[in-house]
Amino acid sequence: MQKTILIRYKPHAGQLEFHMCPARFRVLDCGRRWGKTIAGANELIRQMWTQGPNIVGFAVAPTYWHTKRQWTEFFNFCPAELIKEIHRSDRHVILKGNRNIWFKSADNPDSLRSQGVKVLWVDEGAQIAEEAWTLALRPALMDEKGIAFFTGTPRGHNWYFRLWTRGQDPSQMEYKSWNFPSASNPYLDPAEIAAFARDMPELAYRQEVLAEFLEDVGSVFRGVDCMVQGSFQPFERHKQYVMGADLAKLEDFTVLCVLDMDGHLCAFDRFSQLDWVFQRKRIVQLAERYNARLLIDSTGVGDPVCDELYRENVRVDGYKFTNATKKDLIENLSIMIENQQLTIPQVPELINELKLYGYKTTPSRNVQYGAPEGYHDDTVIALALAAWQLKRAPPPGRGAVMPY
Numbered sequence: 399m400q401k402t403i404l405i406r407y408k409p410h411a412g413q414l415e416f417h418m419c420p421a422r423f424r425v426l427d428c429g430r431r432w433g434k435t436i437a438g439a440n441e442l443i444r445q446m447w448t449q450g451p452n453i454v455g456f457a458v459a460p461t462y463w464h465t466k467r468q469w470t471e472f473f474n475f476c477p478a479e480l481i482k483e484i485h486r487s488d489r490h491v492i493l494k495g496n497r498n499i500w501f502k503s504a505d506n507p508d509s510l511r512s513q514g515v516k517v518l519w520v521d522e523g524a525q526i527a528e529e530a531w532t533l534a535l536r537p538a539l540m541d542e543k544g545i546a547f548f549t550g551t552p553r554g555h556n557w558y559f560r561l562w563t564r565g566q567d568p569s570q571m572e573y574k575s576w577n578f579p580s581a582s583n584p585y586l587d588p589a590e591i592a593a594f595a596r597d598m599p600e601l602a603y604r605q606e607v608l609a610e611f612l613e614d615v616g617s618v619f620r621g622v623d624c625m626v627q628g629s630f631q632p633f634e635r636h637k638q639y640v641m642g643a644d645l646a647k648l649e650d651f652t653v654l655c656v657l658d659m660d661g662h663l664c665a666f667d668r669f670s671q672l673d674w675v676f677q678r679k680r681i682v683q684l685a686e687r688y689n690a691r692l693l694i695d696s697t698g699v700g701d702p703v704c705d706e707l708y709r710e711n712v713r714v715d716g717y718k719f720t721n722a723t724k725k726d727l728i729e730n731l732s733i734m735i736e737n738q739q740l741t742i743p744q745v746p747e748l749i750n751e752l753k754l755y756g757y758k759t760t761p762s763r764n765v766q767y768g769a770p771e772g773y774h775d776d777t778v779i780a781l782a783l784a785a786w787q788l789k790r791a792p793p794p795g796r797g798a799v800m801p802y
């Protein structure tokens with residue numbers, strides 16, 4: 399008779415439902431901090447022990463860092479009496495009865511190819527490439543008719559969503575899936591969720607906390623293709639214009655965007671010279687040409703830059719970036735794009751930066767807007783600074799732009 403092993407783990411109601419379900423493929427879709435990793439680690443211990451001796455288990459996560467979390471939680475709960483050998487450098491554990499567990503990162507899909515995996519746990523599956531599942535992990539389960547369970551927060555409508563959808567269909571007997579918001583973890587202080595959610599845009603909140611599968615999330619601006627219309631326009635005497643400028647810092651570009659009061663991008667300039675005299679000249683020229691009121695990213699450069707432009711007769715104000723003011727600026731741009739209040743000519747670098755612009759939740763669980771690693775965001779910021787001035791503009795026909 400098999401010995402009963404006691405694990406010091408008290409699952410909450412949602413975790414218990416997951417543990418008790420006998421489906422071969424289980425998909426837990428939950429908000430951040432719900433207890434996904436803890437539940438997955440405990441399920442791994444349980445399944446490795448009950449599925450028999452001489453078996454192989456895989457614990458997979460998107461990155462090396464994530465597998466470390468799985469590894470840590472596994473050892474937080476695994477009773478010492480079950481463990482035979484630990485090979486830290488290979489992330490390989492052997493439990494008694496020749497039960498082998500490898501902790502693997504999915505950023506190298508080839509390393510996931512295997513045979514005869516009996517127990518598979520994938521944490522944060524939505525962040526793993528589809529091929530890792532279809533070409534490597536799913537076939538590995540075939541020989542031994544292995545079981546798999548997935549824990550994660552959603553990331554749009556990808557393969558993880560499709561797998562989860564199967565689990566919602568009662569006719570798919572082998573699949574079962576759940577959706578739990580962060581708040582259903584009773585061990586989590588509601589104040590912690592509130593603090594986490596405070597700086598989040600609506601969509602991020604729905605994805606990260608409510609665990610909804612949303613389209614287009616991760617990208618901040620929706621409807622970018624719809625805003626591409628018309629061409630650049632010369633100055634017209636009866637019209638008013640606003641301009642946004644993002645100054646080149648270390649290795650990026652200075653970008654200038656001029657909008658008319660209808661929200662059309664009439665002029666766009668982008669150059670990489672860092673020399674301030676050169677930058678100033680170009681800014682002054684464009685502002686003069688359109689008689690535009692200018693809002694400039696003055697973070698780090700301070701008031702002297704505005705003063706100098708002012709002395710050149712440019713109507714200029716500075717916009718200082720903090721996490722909060724950047725959020726306001728970007729969210730205004732996002733709303734205006736979504737409401738189709740802005741149009742731009744075919745400017746590939748602007749269109750691409752808008753499409754790539756995203757948000758991420760930091761390890762300390764704050765929301766940060768920005769371009770992905772290795773990409774620029776200066777065209778987005780310049781457009782956002784121009785659009786910010788339209789936000790406060792009186793309805794068309796009522797005259798001048800209000801000061802902000």
Ligand SMILES: Nc1ncnc2c1ncn2[C@@H]1O[C@H](COP(=O)(O)OP(=O)(O)OP(=O)(O)O)[C@@H](O)[C@H]1O
Nearest residue numbers: 408409410429430431432433434435436437585586
């Ligand atoms: N059954 C449980 N018993 C005690 N604490 C729990 C339990 N389940 C979750 N928690 C607590 O909830 C918090 C989140 O747990 P865990 O790291 O497993 O969540 P997660 O959903 O994987 O989070 P993340 O989204 O950051 O990956 C931790 O503080 C953990 O201690």
Ligand SMILES: [Mg+2]
Nearest residue numbers: 434435436467
């Ligand atoms: Mg986790």
